[in-house]
Amino acid sequence: MIRLEKIGKTYYEADGGVATLALEDVTLRIHKGEFVAVMGPSGSGKSTLLHLLDFLDRPTHGKYFFNDRDTSTLTDVELARLRNKEMGFVFQAFNLLGRSTVAENVELPLLYSDVPVFKRQELVQRAVRAVGLDEKIHVPTANLSGGQKQRVAIARALVNDPSIIFADEPTGNLDSRSGGQVMEILQDLNEQGRTIILVTHETYTANYAQRRIVLGDGKMTIDEPIDNRNRGNGLIK
């Protein structure tokens, strides 16, 4: 599904001076249905790798193939369409529209897709049901708890039926119990066949994944399977 070949990212100052090498020669493959945790300390390149993978940024060198297609040839509009159809996003800070209802938030990705208006309602209801928030569907998200907000964000990520979900520190703003519930949902989605790429610095959250990639100083230092016997340790389910 995802193939990176010696991919890297260098940031330049606006005046063209001082270059910062944020990511260096990362080569990896992520297969459909995998649950991968990307770990590493602050400044290790986790966020840079995530933004290259989700097309919010472009690499300065190397090749990125998505479903065997070289993404360097795609336009910004084509990448936006791919993000909309193939990818779902869950953020640490939820990024919900506080005054809008659960339904309005979940519907957001559909506004940029070619799903006809009459079908949107049904898709929104299905996604909200999947995260167990049916009863809150018309409630403004500002009135929800942190855990509920993250579930809304997951419903929003699901509504377009994406093949891959990027979760950037999804439990970072949650208590242990809510964090556990969110991870359970992500795990269920993975079991349904979706690819999950989780960025986290918490080992117990990473333990939900099947594979761990560790970055350090912009380089991939570890790429190994995770022993799932530790799954969920540290979280209250």
Added chain:
Amino acid sequence: MRQGKMRTALTMLGIIIGIASVIIIMSLGASAQSYILDQVQSFGSDMISINPGAPTKGPPAAVQGIVVKTLNQRDVESLQNEPAILSVAARVSGQSRIIYGSNSRSLIWHAFPPIGFEMFNMELSSGTVYTETDSQAYNKVIMLGSKVAKDLFGDIDPVGKMVRLKDFSFRVVGVFAPKGAGIFNFDDYAVMPLTVGQKQMLGIDYYHELNAKFDPKYDANFVKLRITTILRQNHRITDPSKDDFMVTSMEEALTIITSITSALTVFLSAIAAISLIVGGIGIMNIMLVSVTERTREIGLRKAIGATEGDILRQFLVESVILTSIGGAIGIFTGAVFTTLAYFGVVYGVGIAWSFEFPLSAVALAVGVSAATGLVFGVYPARQAARKNPIDALRYE
């Protein structure tokens, strides 16, 4: 926008005031134009006026305060002999103080032959009109406008009473029916026989204006040409550029008045439109604030698949909706004030004003308010569309 309702409403005020002003000015302009045209048309399209002085594109020389002595009795007689012309009324005018007992006031008086009463559609409320005999006999008789009569005599009927103008005593023979305010009413004037006004009040042998009523079976331009030919012969003019008179048909007068009132309306509307620019800047300001406040939302929308075009469109639509709502409120406000002005003019001032609410003004207001939203929304919308989604998502 929904989050700062008061802020949004205050920002829209500029657009509301601008659109309302344009609507009010265009409506009142149309009403004034229609009123003036009605007044002029009431004299009939078979009237031609001849003023002394070289033809100008603007008002006649006399109106500009220039004394020109080129129109005389010989011209009147020559025109009366022209088959296309039914009647000719010469006129002189002056300003004097009129005195009755201890009451006095200043007024403008006109002197013309009795045929003028018919030409100027003048109606009486009491007494009678003076006759050709009065004119020939230099009888000092006078007719008063309704307001003049009221100012001097109060509720007493002035007919038969004596008033003084300059050094002469005049007997009041009639009072004109009130016409209300307007440009061609005689409420504030007095009228006397031509000979008395010309020879005794002014001591002149020329006229200030000639008015000719022509046979409607002739074309106005043909009659104008005939009048011009006759007057050139009388005045021994061979070079048309040296004409010392100006012939204007009612049709031309209407065109001139229409162009003047239209130009005035456009000019005033343009001034009112300045507030639209101020309003537009207000809209741009609030949109820029909104873009900054919604930075994370923009980042999110871009992350989940919105293109730069989608974001640009979203903010432009919001800006246009904002100004269109302002425009709609402005149109409504304008309509309310125009209605109030209508009742004020009709019942307060007493002018038979027609209510005009031109659809072109509404269409213009809708177009201008939407265009203001588009023009002043482009910059904030571009700012939003160009935001880097990664930075936007991290924005605190």
